[in-house]
Amino acid sequence: MDSPREDFDVPTTVGPHHLLDASSDAAAVLSVEGDVIGWTRGAEALLGHPAAAVLGGGAARLLAMRVDPARAAGVAERCRSGMGWSGLVPLRHLDGRSVVVDLRVSAAFRIHGTECFLVSAREQRPQWTVGQSVLDGFLTRSPIGMAVMDRDLRYVWLNDTLEQFGGVPREQRLGRRLSELLPGLQGTTIEGLMRKVLTTREPVTDYEYLGWSWSDPHRQRAYSTSFFPLVDPDDTVTGVCYMVSDVTERWNARQLLSMVNEAGTRMGTTLDVLRTAQELADFAVPRFADFVTVDLLEPVLSNEGHGTWLPDAGPAPARAVMRRAALRTVREGSPEAVARIGDQVDFLPPPHGADLLISGEPVLIPELHPDDPHWAAEQPARTARIREFGLHTLISVPMRARNTVLGITTFARSLNPLSFEPDDVLLAQELVARAALCVDNARRYTREHTAAVTLQRSLLPQALTGGTALEVASSYLPADASDGVGGDWFDVIPLSGARVALVVGDVVGHGITAAASMGRLRTAVQTLADMDMPPDDLLAHLDDLVLRLGDEESTGAVAEGSSDTFVGATCLYAVYDPVTRRCSMARAGHPPPVVVSPDGHVHFPEIPVGPPLGLGGMAFEATEIELAEGSLFGLYTDGLIEGADQDVDLGMARLRGALACPGADLETLCTSAVQQLVPVPQPDDIALLLARTHALGTGHVVSWDVPVDPAAVADVRAEAVRQVVAWGYDELATTTELIVSELVTNAIRYAEPPIGLRLLRDARLTCEVADASSTAPRLRHARSTDEGGRGLFLVAQLAHRWGARYTGEGKIIWAEQEIPGV
Template identity: 50%
Template sequence: MTDAAVVLLDARATVTGWTADAERLFGHRRADVVGRPAAALLMPEDAARLPVLAARCARDDGWTGLLAVRHRDGHPVVATVRVVPAGAADAGAPRWVALAADTDGTPGWRMSRGVLERMAAHSPIGIAIVDVDLRFVWSNAALERFGGGPGHERIGKRLGDIQPGLDAQALEGVMRQVLATGESVADYEHVGTVRSSPHRQTAHAMSFTRLDDDAGRPLGVYYTVVDVSDRHRARERLTLLDQAGERIGRTLDVVRTAQELADVAVPGLADLVTVDLLETVLKGGEVDPGPVGGPDAAPLRRAAHRSAGDPAAAPAGVGQVVRHPAGAPPLTALTTGTSWIEERLAPPAGRWTAGQDRDGAGPLPDAGPHSAMIVPVRARGTTLGITTFFRHGRTEPFDRDDLALAEEFVARAALSLDNARRYTRERDAALVLQRHLLPHRLPEQDAMEVAACYRPADELTGLGGDWFDVIPLSGARVALVVGDVVGHGIEAAAAMGRLRAAVQTLADLDLPPEEVLAHLDDLVDRSAGEDEPGTPPRADGVRAKGASCLYAVYDPVAGLCTLASAGHALPAVVAPDGTVDFPGLPPGPALGVGGPPFEAIELRLDEGSVLALFTDGLLAAEGPAGLRDGAADRERLRRVLERPAAALDDRCLAAVDALVPARPPDDVVLLLARARRLPADRMVSWELPADPATVAEVRKRTSRQLSEWGLDELTFTTELVVSELVTNAIRHASGPIRLRLIMSRTLVCEVWDASPTAPHLRHPRTTDEGGRGLFLISRCTQRWGTRYTQDGKIIWTEQSLAGPSV
């Protein structure tokens, strides 16, 4: 130790000599310290260590280390102290020589070359030095653990020569960067295979530092290597688990969820993954709790497949039934609910091997050791299927840590699969109910040519209560209905069914559209009170349970369409020339939420005009209803409806395809109705005086008109109907009477009078002399009824054109 302060100590560690360098370093004068114990000059913590250090000096003939000496002014001075023997301990002669050097501003005490060489050679960290050509000039013994042979065999070789499995080009690129810039690179992580473990991927943390000579010229690169494979694998597992949490269960689709599980596990965990589920699970059925009793009772079907060889290839065997030999590990895992692992699976003949099944993807390539894991898919105490993981080729076999990761993967996916199964069951039930409650086919009628398209939502949260209906009415008229119940799933479908039945009942009463909506409003309010007694009433005392509805009645004789809306989207009218218009219509409040009374408007439709009624799902692809631009929505619909199409069905389907995806976020209904006009020669109308003598003349006119229409076989029945209806009007009403005959799909007979009182059907006794008129009419016709107008009522009947019904 050059430039060191010298202090002499006797056998009792008493100061016997104090040099000028010691006085300069510690501030104490010679006269003040000679004869004092050395412990009095040390800071308390080091003074307490002095007996131990003295014993070590006696045992090892010296000691080197750091001591904190109290300066004369009181502050500590940390010095590097080296104590060596001074000779025999004669009386009064010094026993020890202590050399002290200030550590302030120095990296530490100077070591001999031998000490440094021994430190580098015996370090547990791999150390190597390469020259400016990146050829090895020195390496320690620890580096041999990473392969490449002993250190003397490395001399003169480059990294790629001794470790062909590493990405030598990338590592040498880092070394060249350090040589060029002089900036060290620390904790550079490299992943690859080394010669010592060719089947195992390892991770190393490497640090690179440039070595310069005294003139600052680079001599080479000094680098260290630490095996961080365990840390790397732990980080990879955490990353895979994070990916599993993000990517598995993004949809409520069983097959998609199974495929997401397979996609996440390849290639991070396995080279090939298959997911086989019970057929009941794929169909959304109920599964018995606990392990599966056996494959015969519950067959497996391939739900997902992913291979690292060709990720873009079509999944092999997906959808096929998977069979395994009796006693095979997959069946054991399925029936017991426990995982199975084979760390090294050599496929001897006659036993189950990794990837082997009769209808699946086929055996894996037999290139090197094989390894397999089978993990049962279990959720909420129920076994849903199995997931099988394979490794092959030069990949290292599975270990217990891999099995734990696979079980974590499958456990996360199992909950999503079970949720998807339950969703599938509920959605299928809601969809079946919805489809059964919707019209199976549109009724035949002459007023309008009608086409409808219903597209269910992709998600259960979107599958709601959208419905439509086409209802033939008296007088050759037709009612068009489109509605949407607030809510989703089975409850919404059931509510829709009740509303549709109510609309059909109200339509049979021949009520005006605004009155139909008023009755529906009362029905929705009563249903809300029955289903949810705790629902708070609205301001006018009515509980809120919303639904929307658009009700339209078209009369082909007059060419008039009467519409009323209860919170529903406005219809569109496509003129015969292709132009699209959106008529102004009072929207009215939604059903069950209260508000002003419903209003109706009348539209005159030219023959060939198309009336488009739809639910809000038709335009939902552009975003939530609350954020959409109504004008922009109408413009989109306008552009689609303006496109020509030969058939109305094609036009309806093309419009839905253009506006919504194949699996929309909300239910979609589009109802297109092309207006027809009843030919003038198929309708006659006569004004009649209120005179009983008129009845005979009416019978003659009716007979002649039926003869012109070729309906002579209906003459007798129709004369009877006309006589009875006109006689009742003359007897019970006042003012003029009007008779109208319409030949449509049926023969319609209508008698109008100004009286608001309607007759009712009686069942007379055998002794009664009257009251049989309407009873006879009901027996001779298909249908009859009464509808009210603003200035009176109309009693109507319908007869089949095929002939009399009696």
């Protein structure tokens, strides 16, 4: 704003679009005496007077009217009260003409103690006037349908557009009501809205409804209607005017969006290919089509879950091998269908071949003619059904997702008389695209889940045997398909001296990573078990392995940007000795075993709980218990006892009741216990390993104390040979004599007393020599000039296998021989 050298403040209460907003208008600042002390360029543009000619002079000379001092005083007083004033005032232009402006005066304010007013002006433009002929043409030819109804809701006047909407001529409408002319057009509801307008004088806008026209009675249209009262000069309501616009495209777009959104919630609820395909068919019938089939390529439905990759070039196969994955029709029993779910199909709309699947372009047949020679020649059976059930229009959309061909979906109508149109193709494509993505997700998941299950089952023991020490049975259930396989595993490992190791574990996580980690741990346990480690030492070594694997996989995951790392596992390891009937065990974060005595008493032994594998820095503690012959010893994973309620105590109580069946068949008991505790699929794997104990009596074990005297070797050797012959193993007498001679001689020479010899007859004949030394023998390959070093080499050649294990008193060197015929 141009002004003298003085600065002034404008009231901050004046904002955009306010009564006194002058941001875009001509403006001036007047003193209380009526002198102009501020003049903007907008004011100069409006009246032509430059600032130099106006500033300092009186504002009265700018008025094109007689000055009214009383009115000016009243305006000033109002502005002093903080309210402001506005009105139409004629002003004098520089060229002498009068300019009528909308003049606005602000509330009074002060500039350096002087009372001032901000005045803004906006020129009033003349209003447009139109002739009657123009107005009549506008109303008649308007693209909006319009009509006037009297107080009895009878047509008085309507324009051409409304006449076309309904398809009823103007002459037949005048003097009649809407409900009489178009009874199917929600006439009663619309007339009810008109009566409301007559009564309340309040307009009703944008009422949308579906209707039809006599000119096209089979195709639904959508209309938006507004109603307002007609009032004459004496304020009497004389009728109602309503305006109608065709909003079919907008309605269809909204319905399309709504249907697509609903389809997104209805399809893909499971990771199952067939279920997803059927959800597509169920959703489309009858809201979109009367007959829907979903045909998928055979590889998509196979266990492998592979699809057909879209090639960049090259000829397509003559016919794609597909199977019907889903079917839905409006008729009971789907008589229109030639093929049923699961049947092999080769349907592609003639004259299209496999190129249709590759191109991915939908096929629209607005009018389906069964007499078409292509159909009669290539699809005779389907042609007969088309003719019989009146299928008259068809859309076929190839199913593709992520550059993969999955199959084709076909939509047809028979009872619905409307033919498919291009807009319907867009909807069909969107529905199929969403379903295809869900099918592809299910296909990929099925493939990965199958691979994980296959890997997991291949890593689990294929057959279990407890020798003569244990009768064993197992049951394994993978996790529910939606959660992926877990890392549960179990094993039965024969050890030396007729002992048997039992192990059960659970790797944290699901999927192939958990299955692979489970396989690595199972292999490690077998290796450590072959070294005859005590349970607590074995778990300590296994803990170190898990820590190392976790570090390796964490480093690799960081390098590859993955989050799939091996985070830990739980495990329980037990060793049963049928000679002493003692069972030594230790656990790493795993549930305790369950023991059922021969009389049916069930209890859970109190075993110290070690940390889960992978934490490190904490020790494991072993516990030893005695098991009566015929006892039931069970190992399991947490999935068996957690159940849907996640109550472990309740789950253990249920397990107690399920196993309280002494003498029951072990396989039957194992299966029934799992079915009883886990009747429905669970989100975690479930493993149960049951073992019934046996004991080796005195008739199977003989032992001798060996004096620390080389001369005693001959006597002990002879006693061992006599025992072997007494057991009926004459053919093993010579090899037993040599093995006993070498092992006892080595013990006398290099070990510490006491020394003992034990022969054990089980599935194999075992010779064990115990001593108090902790130094393990080493197998040597002696040279031809060496006098010694051939003893253990000879034992290794004669025995089926040999080894050493440590005890609390020292060590035991053992050698096993195969028993002929066993």
